[in-house]
Amino acid sequence: MDIFSKIKEKLSNEFIDIVEWLDYTDDTIAHRFERYQNEIKNGAKLIVREGQTAVFVNEGQLADVFGPGTYELTTKNLPILATLKGWKYGFNSPFKAEVYFVNTHLFTDEKWGTKNPITLSDDRFGLVEIRAFGTYAFKIVDPGKFIVDIVGTDNNFTNFEINEHLKSLIATRFTDTVGEANLPIELYAANTSELSETCREVMAPEFESVGIGLEKFYIENVSMPEDLKKEIFEYSRLDKLDMQKLAQFKAAKAMEAAAKNEGGTAGAGMGMGMGFVLAQQMGSMMGGTQLGGQQPVPQAGAAVPPPMPVAVQYYYAVNGTQQGPVSFDQLKALFANRTINKESLVWKQGMANWAPLQEVEELKSFLGGNTPPPLPNG
Known part of the structure; x- marks a missing residue:
């Protein structure tokens, strides 16, 4: 073989005749095919595997894009590149062009989160702060746009490089979306699925503007300060409580606390009152027995007082549920605060059946407008 044949063989070996990319990573989005002086042999074979797209760029301009398959690189298969280079009648010599292989498979489990708390206005709790994170x-849905707008001349572009940009975009749009949603603060954690889908719809157009498709978006957690959590829990419990029973319970606890406060005048008075009641109950239980076990002997001619009247106890109905017993004054207070009305059913010992409050003689005074009978003629 003469010297010219050796030179020709050496030069031909420097021209690329197979253009392909074997991806051994799981984070590379775009890879620039490297070859000697960017020259590709006329008629070279282009191999694009499933999950890849090949993008040809000529002097910074987007040329041809190839999906999965095997191609012979000719002017027929490179119409845009041929136009850019002015190939009117075909080409027989090696040509220069940059070739980028783009991964088009789904990149999953990418993390996002709010770096700083988001301040929201709530009708009941005022200004509140929340944080959120998810995946x-x-x-890549438009490889050509992605290469031109994002990758540029980077020879090996990974998802780490794009993630910082995407996470900033997500945090901004998430803040706007939750602010416009105007949900009660306690409902954010309970509506993450609906909120996730709304955020995805809002963000998708901005992703697509650079050739990226936002396929999934998940909010895994919405957190808030601990003191706000406690306040929300207490508020939710109030919605479930019977406020009348709660008021009665708190009043009973207050009376108990006052009775234990022996150092205060109110506590002493309460203690004395409870002592009198206890003494009366003890006397009743002992049947009037004096200390020492001896029965008291009434003095001759001494007036004997009649027995103490027994306080009447009333039962009343609210929403079909029996309540009570309560005293006359307590029943009057319930009527005054509109817990019951003149149509409410009441019952006391001695009544054959339940009757509306307005039909019970001694309770008619609740209704007002009572007038005394006319004076007898003199």
């Missing part, structure tokens, strides 16, 4: 999945 998202994306893939």
Whole structure:
């Protein structure tokens, strides 16, 4: 073989005749095919595997894009590149062009989160702060736009490089979306699915503007300060409580606390009152027995007082549920605060059946407008 044949063989070996990319990573989005002086042999074979797209760029301009398959690189298969280079009648010599392989598979389990708390206005709790985090999945849907707008001249572009940009975009749009949602603060954690889908719809157009498809978006958690959590829990319990029973319970606890406060005048008075009641109950239980076990002997001619009247106890109905017993004054207070009305059913010992309050003689005074009978003629 003469010297010219050796030179020709050496030069031909420097021209690329197979253009392909074997991806051994799981984070590379775009890879620039490297070859000697960017020259590709006329008629070279282009191999694009499933989950890949090949993008040809000529002097910074987007040329041809190839999906999965095997191609012979000719002017027929490179119409845009041929136009850019002015190939009118075909080409027989090696040509220069940059080739980028783009991964089009789904990139999953990408993390996002709010770096700083988001301040929201709530009708009941005022200004509140929340944080949120979750995951998202994306893939390249327009490889040409992605290469031109994002990758540029980077020879090996990974998802780490794009994630910082995407996370900033997500945090901004998430803040706007939750602010416009105007949900009660306690409902954010209970509506993450609906909120996630709304956020995805809002963010998708901005992703697509650079050739990226936002396929999935998940909010995993919405957190808030501990003191706000406690306040929300207490508020939710109030909605479930019977406020009348709660007021009665708190009043009973207050009376108990006052009775234990022996150092205060109110406590002493309460203690004395409870002592009198206890003494009366003890006397009743002992049947009037004096200390020492001897029965008291009434003095001759001494007036004997009649027995103490027994306080009447009333039962009343609220929403079909029996309540009570309560005293006359307590029943009057219930009527005054509109817990019951003139149509409410009441019952006391001695009544054959339940009757509306307005039909019970001694309770008619609640209704007002009572007038005394006319004076007898003199």
